[in-house]
Amino acid sequence: MNKIEPSFRPGGKLAKLESVYDGMETFLFTPNTTSRLGVHIHDGNDLKRTMITVVVALIPALLFGMYNIGYQHYLAIGQPASWLTMWIYGLLAMLPVIVVSYGVGLGIEFISAQIHHKEIQEGFLVTGILIPLIVPINTPLWMTAVATAFAVIFAKEIFGGTGMNIFNVALITRAFLFFAYPSRMSGDEPFVKLDSAFGMGGGTVVDGFSGATPLGQVATTVGDNLSMTNIVGEPISTMDAFIGLIPGSPGETSMIAILLGAALLLLTGIASWRIMCSVFVGGLGMAALAHALPSATYPASMLDPVTQLCLGGFAFGAVFMATDPVTGARTKVGQYIYGLLIGVFAVLIRVYNSGYPEGMMLAILLMNAFAPLIDHCVVSFNIKRRARRAADKVKEG
Amino acid sequence: MLSKKNKEALFNPLSKDNPVLVQILGICSALAVTASLEPAIVMGISVICVLAFSNVIISFLRKTIPTNIRIIVQLVVVAALVIIVQQVLIAYNYDVSKQLSVFIGLIITNCILMGRLEAFAMHNRPWPSFLDGIGNGLGYTIVLVIVAFFRELLGSGKLFGYQVVPQWCYDHGYENNGLMILAPMALITVGCIIWVHRAHNKELQED
Numbered sequence: 001m002n003k004i005e006p007s008f009r010p011g012g013k014l015a016k017l018e019s020v021y022d023g024m025e026t027f028l029f030t031p032n033t034t035s036r037l038g039v040h041i042h043d044g045n046d047l048k049r050t051m052i053t054v055v056v057a058l059i060p061a062l063l064f065g066m067y068n069i070g071y072q073h074y075l076a077i078g079q080p081a082s083w084l085t086m087w088i089y090g091l092l093a094m095l096p097v098i099v100v101s102y103g104v105g106l107g108i109e110f111i112s113a114q115i116h117h118k119e120i121q122e123g124f125l126v127t128g129i130l131i132p133l134i135v136p137i138n139t140p141l142w143m144t145a146v147a148t149a150f151a152v153i154f155a156k157e158i159f160g161g162t163g164m165n166i167f168n169v170a171l172i173t174r175a176f177l178f179f180a181y182p183s184r185m186s187g188d189e190p191f192v193k194l195d196s197a198f199g200m201g202g203g204t205v206v207d208g209f210s211g212a213t214p215l216g217q218v219a220t221t222v223g224d225n226l227s228m229t230n231i232v233g234e235p236i237s238t239m240d241a242f243i244g245l246i247p248g249s250p251g252e253t254s255m256i257a258i259l260l261g262a263a264l265l266l267l268t269g270i271a272s273w274r275i276m277c278s279v280f281v282g283g284l285g286m287a288a289l290a291h292a293l294p295s296a297t298y299p300a301s302m303l304d305p306v307t308q309l310c311l312g313g314f315a316f317g318a319v320f321m322a323t324d325p326v327t328g329a330r331t332k333v334g335q336y337i338y339g340l341l342i343g344v345f346a347v348l349i350r351v352y353n354s355g356y357p358e359g360m361m362l363a364i365l366l367m368n369a370f371a372p373l374i375d376h377c378v379v380s381f382n383i384k385r386r387a388r389r390a391a392d393k394v395k396e397g
Numbered sequence: 398m399l400s401k402k403n404k405e406a407l408f409n410p411l412s413k414d415n416p417v418l419v420q421i422l423g424i425c426s427a428l429a430v431t432a433s434l435e436p437a438i439v440m441g442i443s444v445i446c447v448l449a450f451s452n453v454i455i456s457f458l459r460k461t462i463p464t465n466i467r468i469i470v471q472l473v474v475v476a477a478l479v480i481i482v483q484q485v486l487i488a489y490n491y492d493v494s495k496q497l498s499v500f501i502g503l504i505i506t507n508c509i510l511m512g513r514l515e516a517f518a519m520h521n522r523p524w525p526s527f528l529d530g531i532g533n534g535l536g537y538t539i540v541l542v543i544v545a546f547f548r549e550l551l552g553s554g555k556l557f558g559y560q561v562v563p564q565w566c567y568d569h570g571y572e573n574n575g576l577m578i579l580a581p582m583a584l585i586t587v588g589c590i591i592w593v594h595r596a597h598n599k600e601l602q603e604d
Contacts, residue, residue, distance in 0.1 A: 140570050154585060180576035 020110055020120065047162075051125045053268050057261035058129055058320065064257040065250030066090030069137055072192045072247055076231055078206035085200075092197040094250060097132040100141050104148045105131075112157045123162030123169075123326075124152070130170035130320065133251025134313065134361075136190035139177060143184065147176040167368045168327050171361050178361070186216060186357065191247040192231055206232055213248050214241065215312045215350070219357035221299035241310040252313040262319040271323035274335040275342075279318035282343025283309050290351045300351040314346060317360035327368040331378040338374055342367045406517075406529040410536035417540040417587065418594050419601060422508040427541055428583040429500050434557050436496045437545035439486070441538025447478045447504055448513060449530035455518040456526035462519075471514045472505065479504050509537055544586045552577030 070086025070093075081089075105124045113120045135144055151172040156165045178185045192211040212220075214228040214236065230236050231247055240246055244254020252258075265271035287305035294302045309315065322328060322342050329338035342363045349359025356362065416422045423444075430440045451474050455462075462470050483501045486494040494501065504510065513533050518526040549555055551574050554562035562571065576582050595601050 142570070143572070146574075176576060179579060180574040181572055182575055184572075 020114070048122050048125075050270055051122045053270050054126045054265065054320070055129055057264040057270075058126075058133065058251070060257035060260040061133060061251040061254065061316065062094075062129065063087075064244055064254045065133060066094055068244060068246075068253055069093050069193055069250060071245055072231060073194065076192055076194055076205050076209055076211070078204075078232075089197055089200050090250075092200055093137055093193050094132055096141055097135065097137070097139075097144060098129070100145050101131040101148055102128040104145045105152050108149060108152045108157065109161075112161070118161070121162035123156070127152075127169045127173075130251075131173050134170060134174050134249050134316070135177060136185060136249050137193045138190045139181075139184050143177060143181055144173075147173045147180070150176050163326050165326060166372075167365055168321055168324050171321055171365055171368075174361055175365060191249065211247055213312070213357070214246055215300070215357040218300050218303060218311075219354060221302075238304075238307040238310055241307065246311075249313065252316040255310050255315050258315045258319050265319065265323070271319070272325070272328070272335050274332060275323045275328055275339040276318055278336045278339030279322050279343040279346075280309065282340035283314055283318070283347050284343070286344040286347035287351075290347065298351050298354070300357075308347060308350070312350070312358045313360045317346070317364055318343070321360075321364050322367075327371060329371045329374050329378075331375050334371070334374040334378040337378075338367055338371055341370075403525050403528050406521075406525050407532040410529070410532040411539065412536075412594070413598065413601070415536040415540065415594070416509045416512070416533050417537055418591050420509075420512065422512055423537055424584075424587065426500055426503065426507060427537075427544060427587060428580045430497060431541055431545040431548055431583050431586075432552065432578055433549040433555070434542065434545045436493055437541040438538070439490065439493045440497060440500065441534070441541050443482045443486070443501060444504055444507065444509070444537055445531060445534030446482055447475060448510055448534045449527055451475045451478050451510065452513060452518040452526040452530035453523045455514050456521060456523040459519050467519070468511075471511065475505050475510055475514075509533055540587070540590060543590060544583055547586055548577045548583060552582075 067083065067087045067090055069090035070081070070088070071090075073089055073093075074081040074086055102124075105128050109120060109124050131144065131148060135147075151169050155167050155172040156162070156169050159165045174185075184190055189211060191213055194205055194211075209231055210217075210229075210233070211231055217228055228236050230240070230245075236246060241253075242255045244257060246253050262271070262276065266273050266276070284305050287303070287308040290298070290301040291303065291305055291308075300308070303311070318339075322339060329335045342360075345363035345366060346360045349356055349362055353359065410416060413419070417424065417427060426440065430436045451471070454474050455471055458470065458474075479502060482504075483494070486497070486501060513529060517529045521529070546556070550561065554560060554567075554573050562573075
């Protein structure tokens with residue numbers, strides 16, 4: 001690295017790529033420059049370490065997601081397979097998505113950093129791994145690429161890059177796919193990979209196969225009989241949803257894997273426990289309310305609250321998306337309100353909007369837009385309260 | 398006929414003083430009618446007609462209109478012209494008038510019209526006012542057509558209703574982008590056009 005450094009400094013022949021060099025150097029080594037004036041350390045964590053911790057927290061969900069892709073695949077074609085085969089199949093199926101997501105996203109970040117002569121920010125490290133986890137496995141790669149490019153340019157770079165975005169970039173990617181190519185994002189097809197991955201797996205699908213997610217099945221239920229089945233028609237329970245062997249986007253199915261990640265995020269203090277807990281409380285409350293007033297018009301209202309939270313992307317969104325420190329609320333009281341409303345809206349959309357079986361993405365994006373307003377209200381309320389208290393003291397004194 | 402000042406009235410609104418890109422007027426109809434090219438062009442022509450002739454009429458009347466009721470007089474003139482355009486459309490191009498539905502009527506509330514009447518026609522002679530109307534109408538139409546071109550091409554794979562994206566692409570996994578049909582993408586497209594426009598005209602850039 002040191003040998004090639006001079007060519008990247010001003011005057012060198014590759015001077016235009018200076019920030020690429022800086023980015024790679026600090027990614028691989030500890031920077032050897034320190035600040036000279038005063039002390040500016042809040043805490044030993046810099047952006048890179050924060051980001052890497054989140055990526056590590058995502059690993060359980062990622063590994064389980066890969067296993068589940070293989071599990072669903074071999075279940076659908078009716079062949080027995082060892083868990084290792086299933087996992088490798090899932091790995092091969094997911095690898096191209098991860099490569100595309102990082103390739104496109106980092107490519108745009110690098111180019112934009114060169115144009116603006118800024119340092120490359122590390123924000124895409126997390127986004128790039130979140131995207132493959134929340135996009136259905138059967139989404140064509142070019143769609144993922146287009147959506148990633150759209151999200152990075154219009155949700156992030158336009159607002160000024162990492163740390164300035166209003167909306168969660170990974171969710172914008174998913175929202176873009178959701179509205180642009182609706183047939184790829186819901187229904188029977190997207191969530192179970194049926195063809196072979198790099199020559200592995202593949203075969204005829206068994207009779208009675210249906211790739212609909214449990215929430216999709218619930219949304220299309222007619223009458224009072226609510227039953228959820230796995231892809232070959234066997235009934236599934238809340239426990240299956242908790243473990244995660246159900247069809248769905250790769251990262252979202254397993255509660256266990258997500259809770260492992262959540263534990264790491266909370267222990268290291270990176271994610272706000274206020275947001276995380278209040279999302280679950282809000283969702284649980286709203287689901288309990290809906291469950292107390294079941295109606296056949298809204299079949300999802302017949303789900304009991306705990307099952308409601310175990311299905312779909314609720315837990316994943318609560319742990320990894322809602323807690324995004326950039327797009328979420330910052331004030332303590334604001335975080336409770338913000339999380340609570342995400343939980344409430346997610347279940348509200350799920351249950352009472354028959355067009356969208358899953359509401360977590362829309363709920364988080366909606367509250368992203370309101371987070372600055374919530375913070376503003378909390379801060380100005382606090383200012384008023386303290387001014388009043390001071391005025392009272394003056395009167396008494 | 399075309400003195401320097403008149404030329405400015407006609408050509409400035411096309412780019413440097415474009416009503417949509419620079420003055421940010423008439424955005425609502427730019428969202429509503431640009432899902433495909435044909436209604437966008439019809440809408441553009443309607444706005445050109447209404448704007449040019451209402452500019453001329455108001456310019457003729459400009460010395461007799463009492464200041465405190467001028468907005469009402471302007472609205473009456475515009476409304477009369479809009480109704481004529483609407484009836485002509487219904488008579489000769491019924492399908493498109495169906496597609497445009499309420500938006501032809503809403504030309505009355507298009508900010509570009511009131512803006513030009515107030516800012517230009519009230520202080521200028523009829524001929525420059527006419528040119529100003531044509532110029533602003535054209536500036537508006539150009540933006541509409543560009544937005545509609547991208548939205549129809551990417552959203553439905555067609556131009557003027559004819560399939561232009563070949564079947565070969567669909568067979569190989571290409572799909573139309575449903576988001577382009579929805580209104581938000583019109584805003585983003587207009588935003589991109591403004592972006593490119595400002596990048597080319599440095600003097601328009603704000604800090």
